[in-house]
Structure formats: structure tokens, C-alpha cells
Amino acid sequence: MASQLLNVTRTLSKLSLNTKCRLGNTLIKLEQELAPQPLFSNPSRNTNFFNKLPAHDLWKGITSVSNAGKKRGRGKTVSKKNIKDLNRGQIIGVGKANIVWPGLTAPIIRGKEIVEQQQLPEDPERQKKLDALRDQMGTHRYAKLSPIERGWSGAKMPGRSIGPPDPIGEEVFTGFDSKVIELKTVFNMKGNFGRKRRVSATVVTGNQNGVAGFANGKGQEPKTALRKAKNRSGQKLMHIKIFRNHTVYHDFFTQFGATKIFVQQKPEGYGLVCHRAIKTICEVVGIKDLHAKVEGSTSVTHVMKAFFLGLIRQKSHEEIAESKGLHLVEFCKENGYFPTVLASPAKCRSPDEIKNDEILDFTQYCYDGRVVLKKKKHPPFYTKHKSYEIYLKKQEKLRNKEEVKMNLIAQYGEIRSFLTEKYPECRPYKEPKKEQAEEDSNT
């Protein structure tokens, strides 16, 4: 009866919404007085997801992914590193209220007296300690490395130094250092196991003075793989010729598989301008200046093998001069192009003996007639814009600015001119030091 009435009043109130409902107020009052009583009860559920499962199952649901789910790529952020174990640091019987429970948190008999249950004053430190413990958990931080120790990419192993190979008996590798070239997981199908996962590491070791070697090692863990590779590389050392203790003997071309490398000799102070794997090898071998261009595949192991092949196949200047039957002469700009004979053959050929089609250019001889692919450099797109023209016009006035600044500083010790005495306000603005600024603002 009442509910029917309610329905009627609701429809009425809806209707009267348009006519600014004068009736509505009274009817709503009526509704309040009547206090609705359910005529038929809704079925309520006492069980739900959270009380159907035990706690450890609930935790598992949050903190792990099923094997099937993992395969589908679910729960990528879920890992043990992100889980906070709230039970950690908690002991049964010890809580917020600092109560001594004989038999649980304290012995029943201490000496000859029976320990009684009692409440001690609250320990304010307890909660703080717990919080600190929980803050530590679940926040995974990557190992911070100093910029010198870093590899090619942050804390990843490739490019990082892992020390000299382990001594063999009494033979110690003094002056050696090893660097990781590659570290990757590899799989192998076993008859009874299926996919078997291992870690493969490639390491170069050398004494920075022309002795170096490289090797590959595999193991269950990265650590073991690295150790194996490092120690094996120490047993595969080879001699590498270094010119004037800083660069390669001559330009050379080298190839391994689809990887082709053009290596150029460079003067002191040039640095290593090349693929990062080649750079790492050079650091280990002791080459300081070099330019290398990799054409074709840049697979790291292939680059390494090709580069080592090239290094080993280098000829000394004496060998080149002997094979060519001509003097090898160096012309250096710093020497005023004075001819310096690097090597002479036992018997020099006469001009008649030189064939017409013989390669006499030294670089061409080193590259064996090959030519480095040099792509044409196009001017950048913005040079065609009108704005660039405007920019150039504006820069025209500033073209000597730096030089003038330097000269002024050299002459006066600061950026000022002889006119500054007449116009003291005309000097560059200097930002006041922080402490001074604060003092000024305080006063």
C-alpha cells in the first residue's frame, strides 16, 4: 500500500517538475514520515572474493603471475622485487601495546620469581622502525656505477672492465685488463629437457701494450660465463704491432663474414673514432688513435673477429718496403714535409722495373685497391628556409664577438672598454652571488 503510494508520489513529482513543483514538498515530507519498509528482501551475499580465499592465496594473486599468464605477457611489473612483506619485522606477541606475555614473549620463571603479565609504556620507536623496514622493500634500485666504470650502456656488462684473468699456477697476468664485448642468453634444445638456457659471454683481455686475446665462455650464470671467457681469453693471447706506441702500423681493410672494416692510422691526439666494440678492443690492446668504418654487418662478435684479423695481418714497414722493392717515406707537415725514410728494401727497384698498372699510392696499396664508401653530405634542410637567411644576417654582426670578448678580458681583466670609465652603467650584467642576494633581500 505504502509503496504504491510512494510510486504515485514519485510519478507526480516527476510530472510537477515542469510546473515548478509546489505539490512536491508536501509529498516528500509524507515519504519521510512513512519510513520505507522493504516488502521483499534482496538476497544478500556473505561471501565474496576477499573472504572466500585464504590470505596466502590472496597475496599470491597479487604478487605472482601464473605460468600460463606469464606466457601471455601478463603481470610484467609483478616481481619479487616489488613486493612488500608486511610480516617482516613483526613478532607474535609483540605489538603496539607493549605487553609482557609470560610464556610467549618472556620466560615464565625468571630466577625464582614467576613473571606476571604486565603492560609496559609504549615504545615510540617501534612503528618508525617498521616503517623504515617497509620503505626499504619494494623500491628496486639499479646499482649505481661511477662514470669510469660504466660500460657502453649504464650498468650493463658489455664494455665494462672485469679485471685480469686468474693466475695459472704461479703465472700472474700483471698489467692485464679484460673487457666484456658481449653477454647474452642462449638456448639449446636437449633431448629430455627441452629448451636449456645458458649465458654466453665474449671477453677481450690485453696488457695495453700489444698483447691481447679474446674468447667466449658459457655458463648457467653470467658470473661463471664471464669468468670462463676471461680465463680462456688469457690463454689465447696474440702479439699486435703498434706504431709509435699509439696507433696501427698502416691503414688496412679487413673482412670477416659480411663485416668489412676500413681502418685508418691517425696522428697522436686524434682518439678512437670507431664502433664501440673496436674502441673497447683498442683500449685493451693499447691503441690510442684510430679511425675505423664498419661496412656491412655490425654484429659485435664479427666486428671483433674482423678487427683482430686485420690487426694480426698488419705488415711492418720493412716488410712493405721489401715486398714493394721501394723506399717507404713519410712526409709530415709538422716537419716541414722533410722526407723521413721509414724503411728501405735490400735492393731498390729502378723506375723501369715498375709496371704501368702497379699501385703506387700507399693508401690504395694498404686497402688493396678498395675504396671507402663516402656518402655525399647534403646541406641540412633548414638552410633553404627564409628564417635561416635572417639568422645568418643577424649572426653576421656577432661573428667577432667571442674574439673581442677574449681580447677585452686579456687587456682589462673583464669585459669592459675604455668607454666604461665614461659610461660606468655600460657593463655586462652579472648575477649576484646567492649569499649576497639573500643578504640584500633581508636588508
Added chain:
Amino acid sequence: MLVPSSGTGQYAALSAKIIRFVRHGCTNRPFFHIVVAERRREQFEPVIEQVGSYDPMPNERNEKLVSLNLERIAYWLGNGADCTKPVQELLGLSGFLPIHPLSYMAAWKNRQAAEAAVVEEKPEGDHK
């Protein structure tokens, strides 16, 4: 892309030429190029040839520096180019042309003004 301020060397054969200043430098810091240009051209349009420069701000030793390519100026004057008055004054001071009457007038005016200032100052001093 940029037109050299030293000039393009391109001009119409029958056009009137003039030797004049072009103001380079920046705000509050004038610097003039002395150029040969076609009379009808605007100031900052490409010029035929630069024949000198003039720095009107005295340097540390109180000198105003003027450079003149007298060989080319003589050539252009011989080919019927005109000069603006300021250029004529500079050429006069350099001894290349007779001194321009305006220079004498300016000197005379300045001297008169200086004398007047001295006379003005003196009576004030007497009163005190």
C-alpha cells in the same frame, strides 16, 4: 646567400652614381661604410663598391679613424659620380679635395659657441 657589404660590382651603365655613407654598426654605436651606389637605391640595398669606412666614435687615443680607397674614389669621381656633403667634408679634411665650406662654417660656429660659453661663465663668476 648574403650580399657582401663590400659591394656587388653590378650597376646600370647610365644610372647616376653617388659616393655616400651607409650606416652599419648597431644601436648607439654608429659605423659608416663609404660606398659608391646608384643614387636611386635605398641605403641598405646592395652597393656597387665599398671605397672606405668611417668610425665616428673616437677611440682610446681620441682619434676618429677614416679609411679611403683614394684610387677608386678618383676613378668614380672621374666617371661623374657625385658625393654627399659629409663625404665631401671628409675628403676635404683628408686633403684629397679642397676643404668644404661647411667644415669652415662648423668650425667657426663651434668657436663662437665656445667663446660665448666663456663669456657667459665669466660674469657669473664675477657676481659670486
Added chain:
Amino acid sequence: MSVFRHFSRKLVLNTFKSDIKLQINTHCSVCLRFLSYQPIHYDGKPDPGPVFIKKEVQTLLRTLTRVDLAKVFKKRRFGETQLQQPVYKFMTDEQLQEAYEEAKKKVDTFLQIPPVVAVRKPKDKVLSKDPALQGLDTSAFVFTDISYGVRDSERMILVRETDGTLREADWETRDRINQLYFPVAQRQIQTPKMFQDSNLEDLLKRGEYNFILDRACLQFDPNDPLYQKIVSITYQCVNDNNHFNELRSTRHFGSFVFFLAWNKLIDNLLLDIIESEHIEEAKALVELYSHIHQVKYESKENLQQIDEYIKNHASKKAALELAFQAYKNAAKRKGEVEEGIKRAHGLS
């Protein structure tokens, strides 16, 4: 021999200070500091230019420079931060020989001796006076003729003063203006600070003679009094400290020797040459002296000419005589030994 050498060296060391001071510091009453040298200018009475440029003098100076290719072509940086990659070439014997010849031609340019000329005379020609221009401006005008193809030394640079006079610019202004409109690479408009007395003294103490002389050559004209001051002080310092090897095989050695000969200071150098047994050079030095001071030796043989110089013109006779005698003895003994060897081999 070595005893002789030591003794002669001692003698020189004892005599040299008082001697030098007598010669150089005629104006200076008290000179106690180590580097208190008086600048010596070529004052043009007589003019050193014509003597210096004579062919015989030039060849003598070249002989005295003692060309050492390793030193002439030593590694230098030409203002580049990055070293250049050397060029390698295959060469036959003939080509290599040609390359050597080419390099030897370059020695002349590397070892071109900086000219020795008299100090320039001041420029003070007044072209016109026009008092009617007084008060036109508060600052002077400097007019420079920048016509193409005119030498720096001949360029017309005029100054219109505030009082209306038009006159030629003085040398200091000329240098400044020339460097402003026609800059010489690496030359500075203002005199570099290293040429200030205190800094120069420091450099001389450190023995950076080549640095000073190179920079002076670059910065100044050879007829600049400041150039001659710096150069003469450096030369005196080198001479007093017997650091001749620093300047040998450089372009400065020629003008250095000329300076010494001009000012009659060659005794230290002669001693050094005799001790190192370069008798050809000793002869050349004595001949150079005769060229400059119009001295004629009676004898025509080399050794006797040197003897004559030591007897008549040297200021450190004792030391030089000792050294020369030592050299003669050594030469004699050497000849005897060689003859003995020949005899032993049954050649004579």
C-alpha cells in the same frame, strides 16, 4: 787538452763580467742585477744594411749558422690544435734523392736571416696648416689610404689634428693602423705583455731565446727601435751565458753573429768555436770581423789570420790563445797518430 780547456774557460769566466760591463754599460753607473743590459741600437752611423746585405757577408753568416737538418726540420706546430696525418709515399732511389734536394731548398726559406737595418727616423712632416679649422672637432682624424697593392711601409696615413694641421702619422700610429686595416696574422695591435721588461727578464732567465726572437720578428719591423732593443738584449744574454747552441741552425744565428761582430763582442763565440774544433767557422768569424770593421790581415792563411786577430783585436787574449794553442797541439797529435796508423798499415 781538457786541462787547457778548463783553464781557458775559468779565465773567461773571471774576465767576462768586468769586460762586458766596460763595453756595454757606459751610461749605467751601477749595474748589479744579472739582466741589466743596455739596449744597443743600430743607430745608422754607419748604416749596417749595406754591409749586411753583401754577398760575402751573407755566405759567411750562413757558414757560421752550421745547418743541422734535424734541427731545421724539427717538429713544430703551426697554430693547429690537431696534428696532421702524415703522407706516406713509395719512392725509388732517384725520387728520394729529389725529395731531399727539394727539402734542402726549403732550408733557405727556413733560415732566412732577419734583416739588419738602422733604426728608422721619426716621421714629422707637416703637409698643411689651416687654423680656420680649429674647433671643428674635439678629436683628431686619422686618414688611411687603403688603395690596393700599396706596401705597408709606403701607405699614406695622415692625421688632421684638432688645430687644423694635416701631418704624416708617426711610426707608432702607422704600425697600429696598418695592423688594423691590413692585419698580419698573429701580430697584435698592442705590444704583447711578454715584451715588458719584467716578463722579458723572466723569459731570458728561462733561456727561451728562440721564443722571444721569433715573436719579436713577427710582432715588429726590423727597423723598429723596440725590436732592436729586445733583440739586442737577448743577444747579449745569449753571448754572456754561452748559449750559442740554442740559436745555431735557426734563422736568428746570422743576425746574432752580425750583432756580435758589429759591436766587437765575438770573443766568447770564437772561444766556443775553437773549443769545439770547427776551425772553418772560426776563420769565417774572423773574416766577418774584418769585413765589418775594415780590418786587413797581413797573412792569408786561415790559422795565421785567427792568430793575428787574437793578438791584435781580441779583448780576451789569454783565454783565446790558450784554447787556440790547445787546438793546434791536438791537431798536430792527431796528424801524427794518423800517419802512424798509415805506416802501420804499410800505406805510405
